Amino acid sequence: MVGKVSATDLERLVFTRLGSADPAVIQGPEYGEDTAAIQVGEETLVVNSDPISLAVDRVGTLGVMVACNDVAASGGTPRWLTNVCILPEDGERTLDRITHQIDEAATELGVQVVGGHAEYSAELSRPLLSMTCIGTTDRYVPTSGAAPGDLILLTGEAGIEGTAILASDFHEELDGQVEERVLSNATDLFEKISILDAASVLTSHATAMHDPTEGGVLAGLVELAVSSSVEFAVERGAIPVRPETKTLCAAMEVDPLRIFGSGALLATIPEAEREAALAALADNGIPATVIGRANAAPDDDGRVLLDEETLASPVEDDLYDLWE
Incomplete structure (x- = not known):
């Protein structure tokens, strides 16, 4: 099985298991919604996470662009990024390429990487990058x-x-x-x-x-x-x-x-x-x-x-x- 989890499985296995409710959450997980919206003081934070695993040649570039796009498509201004990068065992050169792409794309869009995690895995034949983008807005668009x-x-x-x-x-x-x-x-x-x-x-x-x-x-x-x-x-x-x-x-x-x-x-x-x-x-x-x-x-x-x-x-x- 490849691709997104079905709406039925999301409803049954994901959306019913969200922990304690927080009144600051304006938009939580729902089918079709790529971002969450959280009220923090007078600002609304817009948060998105997206994985990239198949487009190997430009995975870093796409990771940044896609995550920032989702925040922007919710009316937000992308500002901060975190990422999790899991690499094949011999992936040092791949890590060098990916982080160079991330830096280049983030600089172009005016956003900063503020944290993340990187590790090697013997189970992978190609890199897996999961990028989280956080932005702010005064008009959230669902x-x-x-x-x-x-x-x-x-x-x-x-x-x-x-x-x-x-x-x-x-x-x-x-x-x-x-x-x-x-x-x-x-x-x-x-x-x-x-x-x-x-x-x-x-x-x-x-x-x-x-x-x-x-x-x-x-x-x-x-x-x-x-x-x-x-x-x-x-x-x-x-x-x-x-x-x-x-x-x-x-x-x-x-x-x-x-x-x-x-x-x-x-x-x-x-x-x-x-x-x-x-x-x-x-x-x-x-x-x-x-x-x-x-x-x-x-x-x-x-x-x-x-x-x-x-x-x-x-x-x-x-x-x-x-x-x-």
């Missing part, structure tokens, strides 16, 4: 805030992170199938993973935001819709996909909408906010597309209607099969 009538916005394009991973981790398989220029452009997409600017612009307009990661844009849409108990009507053709993504996904026979999606941001906004939100994004040079609308869901069972397909359960990432 995943579960979408309402009927809201428009669904996507900033950037689908599959940016997955495209970069394909070009790096599967370079040998793609060599000869895809022009080197395309592979180089795709690898450069590691520099397009951050959504901090887009989230900062949309925080004041959005009812809900979500950073699509594992399972891509489709997984992100399902998590938004289900956690908000609404129905999303989305057309596949409305979702922007970069040429490099189309080329690499066709070569590896994966769906661009079902591969790691960091680099894009999903948000729902009221119809009345459409003009202001799109104008603010354009003023900041951030591409954005309206890809659908939220409607009332029958029996409050959240789901996504993608053309003729109905999605209501977690979406497995197509890249997992390639790593087997």
Whole structure:
């Protein structure tokens, strides 16, 4: 079994076992919510943890970017990082590479590593990095805030992170199938993973935001819709996909909408906010597309209607099969 734990198992085995309740917790663990929100004095802390284990070539870069993205997608400003890094026995060079990547990415985003843990394990053949990001906000934006009538916005394009991973981790398989220029452009997409600017612009307009990661844009849409108990009507053709993504996904026979999606941001906004939100994004040079609308869901069972397909359960990432 690979991928996220099902919503049913989370409800049964995780969400019922949370220890003592604390009134300072504004948002605790729920399906689709990537962050917690904790009231501390006049500030709200936003906290996220995310593991990276498969994208070996840029694990440090992705670890920082993905954790910070989740905090930003909740309306927060990322400030501090901790990490746990578990390495294969001969992993000293790997640790050197990962910590260099972490330092570089953290410096770029203006966040500081404040603690963590590193160790070697004979059981691992590749590194496992778990990153925690902590930030602050004065307006927490949940995943579960979408309402009927809201428009669904996507900033950037689908599959940016997955495209970069394909070009790096599967370079040998793609060599000869895809022009080197395309592979180089795709690898450069590691520099397009951050959504901090887009989230900062949309925080004041959005009812809900979500950073699509594992399972891509489709997984992100399902998590938004289900956690908000609404129905999303989305057309596949409305979702922007970069040429490099189309080329690499066709070569590896994966769906661009079902591969790691960091680099894009999903948000729902009221119809009345459409003009202001799109104008603010354009003023900041951030591409954005309206890809659908939220409607009332029958029996409050959240789901996504993608053309003729109905999605209501977690979406497995197509890249997992390639790593087997």
